[in-house]
Amino acid sequence: MTDPNARDLLLRGGLVGGRRQDVAIRAGRIERIAPDLPPAGREVLDVGDRLVLPGFVETHIHPDKAFIADRTEGLRAGGPSPLALVAELKKSFTEDDVYRRARRVLELAVRHGCTTMRAHVEIDAFVELRGLAALARLQREFAGVLDLRLIAFAQEGVFNDGVTQGLLREALRGGVEALGGCPYMDRDQRAHIDWCFDTAQAFGVPLDFHADTAEDPAMLTSDYIAAQTVARGFQGRVTLGHLCTLDALEPEPRARVIAALAEARISVISLPATELHVKGRGDRRLTWRGIAPLAALRAAGVTVAVSTNNIVNPFTPYGHPDPLRQALVAAMAAHLGNLDQMAWLLELVTTSAARAIGLADYGLAEGCRADLVVLDARDPAQAITEQAEKLWVLKGGRVVAQNTRTSELRGP
Numbered sequence: 001m002t003d004p005n006a007r008d009l010l011l012r013g014g015l016v017g018g019r020r021q022d023v024a025i026r027a028g029r030i031e032r033i034a035p036d037l038p039p040a041g042r043e044v045l046d047v048g049d050r051l052v053l054p055g056f057v058e059t060h061i062h063p064d065k066a067f068i069a070d071r072t073e074g075l076r077a078g079g080p081s082p083l084a085l086v087a088e089l090k091k092s093f094t095e096d097d098v099y100r101r102a103r104r105v106l107e108l109a110v111r112h113g114c115t116t117m118r119a120h121v122e123i124d125a126f127v128e129l130r131g132l133a134a135l136a137r138l139q140r141e142f143a144g145v146l147d148l149r150l151i152a153f154a155q156e157g158v159f160n161d162g163v164t165q166g167l168l169r170e171a172l173r174g175g176v177e178a179l180g181g182c183p184y185m186d187r188d189q190r191a192h193i194d195w196c197f198d199t200a201q202a203f204g205v206p207l208d209f210h211a212d213t214a215e216d217p218a219m220l221t222s223d224y225i226a227a228q229t230v231a232r233g234f235q236g237r238v239t240l241g242h243l244c245t246l247d248a249l250e251p252e253p254r255a256r257v258i259a260a261l262a263e264a265r266i267s268v269i270s271l272p273a274t275e276l277h278v279k280g281r282g283d284r285r286l287t288w289r290g291i292a293p294l295a296a297l298r299a300a301g302v303t304v305a306v307s308t309n310n311i312v313n314p315f316t317p318y319g320h321p322d323p324l325r326q327a328l329v330a331a332m333a334a335h336l337g338n339l340d341q342m343a344w345l346l347e348l349v350t351t352s353a354a355r356a357i358g359l360a361d362y363g364l365a366e367g368c369r370a371d372l373v374v375l376d377a378r379d380p381a382q383a384i385t386e387q388a389e390k391l392w393v394l395k396g397g398r399v400v401a402q403n404t405r406t407s408e409l410r411g412p
């Protein structure tokens with residue numbers, strides 16, 4: 001999908017860091033950011049007074065089980081749990097089926113300004129390596145448009161059958177770059193966590209856990225994961241998705257866990273759309289929201305991100321891979337509405353998200369890759385509030401998506 005004849009670009013008059021500046025791109029990277037730069041042979045793209053950001057980063061998403069909400073009669077009030085529904089559907093996934101649905105997710109994400117995506121790929125007795133084969137194909141096909149990174153993900157646990165451990169190792173041997181654990185799917189959560197650390201150590205890959213989705217404080221694992229991270233020298237190489245249980249702890253133990261996460265340099269990815277759909281179903285009053293305490297984590301120095309997670313499946317039937325939407329959902333659900341918070345919320349899908357998954361050369365600075373999104377807004381607060389159009393999406397300095405929104409007001 002890359003165009004070898006694409007010319008270098010000069011983005012003219014965009015709002016960069018709150019000021020009107022030009023962004024000069026050469027050979028896929030940002031060469032200079034300053035006012036009134038000469039085109040110097042570059043094609044000029046006029047983005048006058050529009051907000052320029054580094055491209056959005058989806059840090060936690062499941063393209064392999066997207067767009068299946070209409071496949072099950074079970075997705076009705078009082079039906080089986082999303083976990084049971086998806087496990088059953090997964091048995092009939094073919095490589096081509098996963099490929100088609102995941103491709104739609106990737107195309108939508110690019111249209112919505114996403115330039116890097118780290119996706120969980122389920123590997124277990126039900127789907128074996130068929131999902132991985134489909135996502136690996138897409139990873140090759142989208143090179144130059146979207147950096148797709150893959151996590152070998154143990155959604156069904158590692159001790160419930162005789163094949164999952166071997167399949168996960170096979171995926172890592174084949175070059176999948178991270179291991180994804182899911183402690184709450186095994187009866188002994190600590191044994192699951194230990195197995196993941198042992199395996200990640202053996203293959204030299206980072207870890208990403210689906211952790212602490214329960215509202216019962218006794219189910220907490222993030223304290224144990226933080227201790228293991230330090231004990232095994234994994235600081236800065238562990239990310240945790242969900243962390244809902246933090247929201248159910250008393251303030252003092254919560255502060256202790258947050259300090260331990262900061263100490264272990266663990267990054268936290270909150271998944272607000274899914275939590276709001278799934279959590280609090282049994283509450284008679286004071287419905288539990290289940291959103292990780294983003295402001296407190298961030299204030300303690302923890303790298304925090306928000307991501308889309310599920311797309312049109314039983315876990316989030318209205319999920320859509322649009323990081324700008326997740327920023328708004330997080331603002332509503334986690335009480336992040338004051339002016340300071342509105343100013344940093346977009347970091348949760350850009351710079352902070354990039355840090356969470358260890359992206360190099362990312363950002364709005366000279367020398368960084370020219371992965372950019374230009375929004376029809378003047379500042380982050382307006383972009384979030386109006387869910388601004390993503391006018392241009394650039395990957396490596398090349399326009400990979402262009403969107404327009406037209407509306408006509410007829411009188412008065």
Ligand SMILES: [Zn+2]
Nearest residue numbers: 060210241309
């Ligand atoms: Zn997930």
